Amino acid sequence: MIPGDESWAIVDTHQHFQSLSNAAYPWLDPxxxxxxxxxxxxxxRDYLPADYRRDIEGFGIVKTVHVQNGRNPADPLDETRWLSALARQEGMPDAIVAYADLAAPDVERVLEAHAGFPRMRGIxxxxxxxxxPRLRSxxxxxxxxxxxxxxxxxxLAPLGLSFDLQLYWPQMDLALALARAFxxxxxxxxxxxxVADRTAEGLVGWRSAINRLAQAPNVCVKLCGFGLGAPAWTIEATLPLLRHVLDAFGxxxxxxxxxxxxxxxxxAPNKIxxxxxxxxxxxxxxxxxxxxRSNAERFYRI
Structure with missing residues (x-):
């Protein structure tokens, strides 16, 4: 945060904790x-509040939202229980976005159980x-x-839960239809x-899909994950992409x-x-x- 200017305070709407020493994280399997x-x-490796605080020190991050990180996926409630205990001890995260298989026969029971945790906000x-195949989820x-x-x-909506939408741009028209149906x-x-495909052709398709999805008033967007699909990303090359999204969604x-x-x-954290x-x-x-800050505080009710 720029010293003395609270307009630069940040709510980090997408961060993860993990404790490999006491739980399974299959996505990290070597x-x-x-x-x-x-x-x-x-x-x-383990990544806990002390590690996160070290990485964000001095950057003006005032609240955090933990997004599900694949902990013990066979028991979707395990991560929520663990994070809720962590929040009581450490004061973070401020909000939890958990995992559920929405097609599972017992999904209603799982969602109701998730919704019982005070910091639970979405799926x-x-x-x-x-x-x-290796890029499929x-x-x-x-x-x-x-x-x-x-x-x-x-x-989700009857339980007061939002949905964090992660997909590639060719699926965005399906997401637009979903948003309009709900x-x-x-x-x-x-x-x-x-933006996994940053070729000229791939970016044309992505920009067009972003513009269409932004037409749904119940959809908003996160600017994060700058290196996904572009591990050698630079601020100069990435900024025009983010500005396109900001212009589309406002x-x-x-x-x-x-x-x-x-x-x-x-x-490194300072580049992010x-x-x-x-x-x-x-x-x-x-x-x-x-x-x-304030969009996140409103969306995640923190």
Whole structure:
């Protein structure tokens, strides 16, 4: 944060804790095919509030939102229980986005149990589908159209839960149809739309899909995950992409995040924060406060 200017205070809407010493995180298994993030060895370790506080010291992050991190996926409530205990001890995270398989037969029971935790705010079920198997998170690209999955999705709003949407841009038209079918459900697009293909052709498709998805008033977006698909990313090359998203959604429907520790694979903390500052620098003070803090406080009720 710029000293003396609270308009630069940040709510980190996308960070992860992990404790590999006492839980299973299958996505970090060294025998798993190398994912979009590349070699995960540097983050195959515990990452707890003390580590996070060290990494963000002096950057003006005032609140955090923990997004599900694949802990013991066979028991979706385990991570929420663990994070709730961590929050009581450490004062963070301020909000929890948990995992649930929305197509599961017992999804209503799982969602109701999640909603019983005071810091619980939403659900993320990663929907990434790609022609390349190692980049897939689901078995089919059109899970959002499944009646069984939509039954689970339809339970979110009545329980006061939002949905963190992670997918690739070719799936965004399905997401737009989903948002229009459930206008009372608050949805946030993660990682500014997972720009995994940054070729000229890929960016044309991504920009067009972003513009269409932004038409749904119940969808907002997070600017985070700057290195996903571009491990050698630079501020100069990434800033035009973020500005396109900001122009499409507007500063009242855009939030920011660090994606730590995952994005530490690609950049030091000061570079991540510098990217966030760069996108906020040309905004008015009111727009900057909305982007960096107040939108997140409203969306996640923190």
């Amino acid at each position: 025998d798993r095919p190398e994912p979009l993030e590349g070699d995960l060895a540097p983050i195959r 993320r079920q990663i929907l990434n589908w790609h022609d390349e 689901v078995a089919t690209p059109d899970l959002m159209e499944s009646p069984h999955w939509r039954r689970g999705f339809g339970r 206008p009372d459900t608050s949805i946030v697009l993660e990682h500014f739309g997972m 500063p009242k429907r855009t939030m920011v995040g660090t994606n730590m520790p995952v994005d530490l694979l690609f950049a 924060i510098s990217m966030i500052h760069a996108i906020a620098r040309d905004l008015s003070p009111d727009e900057r406060i909305a982007l960096l």
